[in-house]
Amino acid sequence: MKRIAILTSGGDSPGMNSAIRAVVRTALVGGMSVVGVERGYQGILDKAFRELHMRSVSDIVQRGGTILRTARCVEFHKPECQDIAIANMREEGIEGLVVIGGDGSFRGAQALSNKGFPTVGIPGTIDNDLAYTDFTLGFHTACNTCIDAIDKIRDTSSSHNRFTIIEVMGRHCGDIALYTGIAGGAEMIIIPEVPRTFSEIKKNLIEASQKGKTSGLVVLAEGVCGADELMRYLQRETNLSIRATVLGHQQRGGSPSMRDRVLGAQFGYHAVGLLKKDIGNRVVGISKSKIIDMDIDEALSMPKKFQKELYRMAGIISQ
Numbered sequence: 014m015k016r017i018a019i020l021t022s023g024g025d026s027p028g029m030n031s032a033i034r035a036v037v038r039t040a041l042v043g044g045m046s047v048v049g050v051e052r053g054y055q056g057i058l059d060k061a062f063r064e065l066h067m068r069s070v071s072d073i074v075q076r077g078g079t080i081l082r083t084a085r086c087v088e089f090h091k092p093e094c095q096d097i098a099i100a101n102m103r104e105e106g107i108e109g110l111v112v113i114g115g116d117g118s119f120r121g122a123q124a125l126s127n128k129g130f131p132t133v134g135i136p137g138t139i140d141n142d143l144a145y146t147d148f149t150l151g152f153h154t155a156c157n158t159c160i161d162a163i164d165k166i167r168d169t170s171s172s173h174n175r176f177t178i179i180e181v182m183g184r185h186c187g188d189i190a191l192y193t194g195i196a197g198g199a200e201m202i203i204i205p206e207v208p209r210t211f212s213e214i215k216k217n218l219i220e221a222s223q224k225g226k227t228s229g230l231v232v233l234a235e236g237v238c239g240a241d242e243l244m245r246y247l248q249r250e251t252n253l254s255i256r257a258t259v260l261g262h263q264q265r266g267g268s269p270s271m272r273d274r275v276l277g278a279q280f281g282y283h284a285v286g287l288l289k290k291d292i293g294n295r296v297v298g299i300s301k302s303k304i305i306d307m308d309i310d311e312a313l314s315m316p317k318k319f320q321k322e323l324y325r326m327a328g329i330i331s332q
């Protein structure tokens with residue numbers, strides 16, 4: 014392969030720029046040229062292509078977001094649009110594609126590979142919701158952003174003898190809530206993987222207060238319910254002082270952590286290695302501290318394993 018393209022798609026995540034930089038420089042050093050596609054799959058349909066050089070990716074490793082920008086492109090679900098995308102790339106002399114994104118973006122990459130266009134996926138999402146990789150790019154930074162906020166909220170909660178619900182991102186996967194709940198010393202972690210009724214949550218908080226806790230934090234994954242709804246219920250049903258905070262999109266931005274910068278570099282380097290050997294239909298990841306790659310179909314069919322033991326431990330150490 015002599016010419017490849019790269020795009021970022023779906024929700025952005027810190028570390029995407031590090032991966033873009035690694036892809037561009039590894040490819041150029043290896044004698045390939047690189048085309049940057051603006052705004053995800055939409056950019057292929059719009060032919061929003063630009064040549065990327067060594068200096069195009071200078072001064073970006075420390076920046077959050079993505080220099081290629083990102084988009085959600087509904088049209089790309091249609092097979093006829095995927096055919097147009099392949100024709101547009103071939104017209105540009107592009108022979109392979111690197112897609113940085115989450116599971117939705119990987120389904121687009123899978124469709125292109127199935128139609129004979131070699132595509133490699135890099136897991137870029139703060140949610141950590143892809144089963145085949147231990148960690149996705151951006152998860153570590155997003156968790157650190159949450160921890161900063163959680164620590165600050167803890168100060169004011171304990172000054173006021175108050176319980177605060179902190180809503181973090183994660184629609185189907187509670188990993189951000191689980192990890193930040195442990196790291197932030199939360200009294201309770203509420204995630205989609207372990208359904209709990211409002212009355213169980215009420216009971217637990219009343220018990221915590223009876224055991225002598227004068228304040229506390231509840232870390233709630235957005236996929237369960239809204240923090241406001243839970244706050245209103247607890248204010249109605251208990252005598253405790255309750256507040257709620259939604260951390261929102263700040264979790265997706267900010268300078269990537271050392272971990273996400275290095276992971277982005279490793280993912281990008283590995284992805285180009287595959288395309289250089291004309292290997293497509295793969296996704297890269299990390300498993301037991303080793304960079305791996307796997308067939309896209311296999312990776313997307315794996316159910317995400319819930320870390321029961323970590324959740325159990327969190328319950329014990331929050332007593």
Ligand code: ADP
Nearest residue numbers: 023024085086089090114115116117118120121
């Ligand atoms: P993420 O990649 O973060 O999971 P989305 O689920 O929003 O984000 O997907 C990003 C984009 O990937 C979509 O807007 C669409 O362009 C493409 N995509 C998602 N699912 C499919 C699919 N089944 N077939 C083709 N393209 C898809």
Ligand code: F6P
Nearest residue numbers: 024115138139140182183184265
């Ligand atoms: O997929 C990542 C994610 O950050 C989710 O946790 C969140 O629900 C969603 O994206 C929000 O996406 P947006 O507001 O960009 O549509």
